[in-house]
Amino acid sequence: MAAIPTLLPSHEFREALRRRGGDTASRCFQCATCSGVCELAPDEAPFPRRLMLLAQWGQAERLAADPAVWLCHQCNDCTVRCPRDAKPGDVVQAIRALVIEKLAFPGFLGRLVGAARASWPLLVGLPIAFWVALLAATGHLAIPVALPQHWAYEQLVPHVLIYSVFFPAAGWALLAAWVSGRRFWGLLAAGGPPVSFFGGVVPAVSEIATHKRFASCDAARPRRFGHLTLLWGFVGAAVTSGLLIVGIYVQHLAMPLALTHPYKVLGNVSAVLLVIGATVLVANRLGDGRKAGAATAFDNYFLTVVALVIVTGVLSEVARLALTPEFALAVYVVHLGLVLCLFLTFPYSKFAHMLYRSLTMVHQLGGAEASRS
């Protein structure tokens, strides 16, 4: 028999929740309207009502282990209907931020990103400064004199330089994500029935690919479109990056690629998807406050970095084709800095929801898989 839980209220948690925009939890009187309207809530152990009570009581451990935190897609159907204006959507968003911070490896980075309201200049500025310094040190801050009319960025910043930064950065991010993911998986699995990880992966990926669950939310339909577009834009961009490595080192393609080259086409299509997705999401955020939910610094930080990565990426290409190399280089350096920022803060920013939500889905679907077999 499980030990009787002792509910110990936590002042600190309440304070942390308040900082993350979840202080409306205290308004909740447990009517359960939120769970009733939520189309994503499972029939057994539905949410968000339970999360609201755990948040009021500051039950950080139980929240960290609660898959419901990640099953919520923050459509805000609950917030729109909440009779107490307790904004469950915002509260769960704040809980996610706190869980990301709690599970972060190493912890101080979690806290640093968690404090994005204050730390964002550092988080964004440092990677950009790093690139400026690196390029200065390696003599790439100046435009080469003999730059052809159709130049490629490789002629400004050598690929080797890029890969020697991004491979370790990605490796680090993956390591940190792996550690956090392990912690999370352990919490999910603790005390529960056996779960087939691999059994869950395939259905989870197919769900994620279509954003099936997102479709059931009423209050924020445009968000699903934006989110799905953005996801596929990122997938396209990632695939393009991989193909380019092949193109450069295996196929020895000449840079810049023609606009008609399949790799280029894929890259540009991805860029278009990213622009559309980001525009929809930003517009949604700026729209009807109740449906969109509260904007927190943690949230804005992530959204802004993503948006700027996209903007600088697109601008880099435009600049290469139509503007001066000096300007193009400046944009490109900022772009590289932002991408590095995105890579390095992946496990600690809102970006980490990709990790936790995916794992939760795998756990949930793997559980279903395990119970079937």
Added chain:
Amino acid sequence: MTAAPRPLLVVGGGIAGVTAALEAAEAGRDVVLVERDACIGGRVLRNHHYFPKLCPPTCGMEINTRRLERNRRVRVLTGARVTACREDGGGYEVTITHAPAYVTERCTACGACTPVCPAKVKDPFNLGMAEVPAIRLPHPHAWPKRFVLDRAACPDGCHACRDACTYEAIDLAAVERTETLAVGAVVLATGWDPYPLERLPELGGGRSPDVISNVQMERLAAPAGPTGGKILRPSDAQPPRRVAFVQCAGSRDVNHLAYCSAVCCLASLKQAIYVKEQLPDAEVTIYYIDRRAPGRNEEMLTRVAAMDGVRLVKGKVAKVEPNGAALALRLEDVDAGRIVRAEADLVVLATGMVPRSQDTSVFATVIDEDGFAVERPGLAVAGVAHRPEDVAASVRDATGAAARACIAAGRSA
């Protein structure tokens, strides 16, 4: 001995207003009671029974009307409204506008006019759930016992009722008239309106005839109601097998009414008894946030909770959708920690009470955030005009309000 104090003005002829008027009059004060409707009784007479005793409101109103008839100190003005008010020397000068008296005091309620009336209107006494002739007795217990005419419904040039009346009691050319009165103090007892069903579309309000309000349920159970007291589904006039009561439909909800309407839990418990008494096999479920049965009313909660075929489920209903002939409900059952998808044949929304602040504004009344009137010296407030409360509490504070108005009026003399 100084001059006799000016009369009190009581605005509203529901249970609170009638009580305030009578209590002051029986303490020896002159009172003018103004009621906008054609007869007194207001909301309570539209109830089938009172909780927790399950007794008919007409019984108490019988005593009150007899008190009014015996007491020459109360002047009852029905079909009248206060349309202007000005403070004067510690009292008020008020203008009262009388609706046109198409049917005069000569009416004997003989009933000769009704059968010849060609026009039909939605019956306001039965909350629009039945059709009645344009000229009629408002309801079997109407006081004053005088017919009313919905003049707007008359076909052009029709005077069939006037021709049928032997007592010259019908004046189709009657016009609105006003009078001015000097009163010493005012008791506001302007009561409430039910929160409109149409504002609750997510709970099926206005989207299915079988989603009704608690006030409509009272009419369905009442012998003088549209079904003669039979509880039937409006859509097909069949007795419902499954009845769901949705508590806090509008109340305790910042999107609708931020306050608790104070009576809906007990009203639903009472209505659950109506259903079980008529339809013993029916399944009744009451979905609630908190069961609010203060004081002795707790007995009724205990009694209903123990009834066979009645369940009380903690969880606010989130959605009601028409689903074929039935209605589908979705909510979290908090005790079970599980989403419930229930079906019902009849859904009763426990809609709340909205104060009639439109009737208090003429007195430049301060209202609170929720529209309830705030008392000030010389302007006492009774009943639901100042807070959501049940009949017993309304009567209690109508008595206190009468005292305060007497005190203020005494000073003004």
Added chain:
Amino acid sequence: MERLGVFLCSGCGIGEALKLEGLTAIAEELGAAACRTHPCLCSPEGAAEVRAALDDGTVGGALVAACSARAKVEAFAFDPTRHAVERVSLREQVVWSHPAGDEDTQALAEDLLRMGYARLAKAGAAKPLAEAIERTVLVVGGGLAGLTAARTAADLGHPVVVVEKAAAAGGSLAALAEVVPAGPPYDTLHANPLPGLIAELTANDGVRIFTGSTVASITGQPGQFHVTLATPAGEVALTAGAIVQATGSRPYDATRLGHLGYGASPNVVTAAELDAMLAAGGLKRPSDGAVPRRIVFIQCAGSRDPDHLPYCSADCCSATLRQIATIHHSHPEVETAVVYRDIRTPGQLERFFLAVQQQPGSLFLRGEVASVSGNGRLEVALRDTALGGDAALEADLVVLALGLVPNSADGEAIRIHSDAVRRAEKGESETQREEARKVAAQYASHQGTEILHLDYRQGPDLPALRYGFPDSHFICFPYETRRTGIYAAGTVHAPMDAAAAAEDGAGAAMKAVQCIVAAERGEAVHPRAGDITVPDFFLQRCTQCKRCTEECPFGTLNEDEKGTPQLNALRCRRCGICMGACPERIISFPDYSVDAVAGMIKAMSVPEEVEEKPRILALMCENDALPALDAAATLRRGWNPWVRVIPIRCLGSTNIVWIADSLSRGIDGVILIGCKSGDDYQCHYVRGSQLAQTRLGNVQETLQRLALEPERIRVVELAHDEFARVPEVLDEFAATIEGLGPNPMKGF
């Protein structure tokens, strides 16, 4: 009354349905001084004709044969000190409910006319009481409700005496700095109005406050209560016109809730103890004086529990919220958790609940507490009904939101006890004494609980309704007291919160003042407010049977040593129960008497057996059954034409002689229709139907001896809104009587 005039109305279809000449002929036959017919008697012209005849002395009393006595009341209201007026319901009881032109319909109308005439003949003019009336209002209990009552009565111009048992006025809320909001803004505590109220009353020369005092005795009646107070300075005698009992309530005995740890740990305290602690300015853990970091409030401690207090105490939720708001104001670092079953914050108090919830460190959990254990640091074990499963809370201090128990005494129970004690000593047989000892033991807890010390036959205090609250039994009339002139207010009246208690105090004061005004005018109070008739007791024929004194629901009648009733007319509510109880028929009202109804019964035509037309008498309560009959008629629902209806004030006023007279005259059946009896009784005179039932039970034996079937007499309970049922009841009874065949007494 002599020189009776009969005024017939031919309107509303009466003229078409009936042969009016037949009615006129009867009036002449009866010797009417005048008999006039008018096409619309209720019109100003018609009513003026009646008035003129009364005023110019043409007639001494008027029989208005038109519509129901409940219709057009104002048109036919004449000065009762000069004229008697009776109504015959030709419209509702005859033409609206029976076929026009029918022989039976005509016979019914003629009978009703005869009966009305007989009643009028026995009626007299009323002589109102004119007694010296004291205007002082006595308020027993100086808490919020009592002091509000005192201020209200004083402002209405009445001298006031307040008696408070404690050393200072103010009651349980006096020491609080701030209280639950009773008006906007609702999201914050408000300053306690009590200190201001006490100062105001202390400064008012018209208000005398006796602290440390109790009531020693009260004799007399409204307008003339003779009160003796026991004060620290000795006995004080005074007179009062009316009384407000606002003796408040006390917390339930926490030691009876063993599982909640009260007494086992000093750190488990009651809400009242916490209030005292906060008023003394310190939030301290009793065990060590440290400020508690975590406080757990347990709601419904004793309330809503069949083993303790089955009712909801109505105040504890808002009181707990108040305490939390107060604590967080001075100690923002303290965490509070409330364990509740349902939070009950009706009306705008929802806003107060929300405001308290939003204070940092303020937590709520839906759950059922299983136990409180530990000594220094406490553990509250509970079933968590919000998340499911068992859980525990740690606490430095546990506060029990105890339910409230009224500071009342059940006058009737005290009387039962003292009677039983007397019988146990002086009973005639050992069995009787044994039986009395059992009753005495059962009611022993009521011994010595007196508060008002009333010198009333029915006991020394207000009777309790349920759970010891001397509440009114009526939703519409919360001040409908069973002891005229004595009104309960505040938490002794019913469970309520502080705002409601204050409101209740004002209302009760209004009723007390009203009772004094009515006494000055010689008028009855609710429900027959304005009635100036007084019952007359012809004591020379009294046999001291004590039935009237025992059955009076209002304690109007005391007894002298011999058992002769002593009328306290100002306590009387004019129900006529004493009149119904009296076997000697010595009690009567000017407009309602055993004789008058007997005269009506005598006036009924009883057809010969060969006519095969049974005759049925229906005695109907005028408050519920008669209006239901009128409503049925309004809807043109007919009933059996053999039925003759006599409206009576209350079924309890039924004198058995009416039944005997009816049956001996050959009337075939008697049906009595009254209000609902039992726990949820509807009778404004408490036990009307029940008394009638008991009295009829006593005659059943006689019936059998006379070879009369018991089915010939029936008591039916019927509610005001059961207009559809009245005709059915009458028709069904008529069918039963027809089945039984004619009354064998016919023709004797």
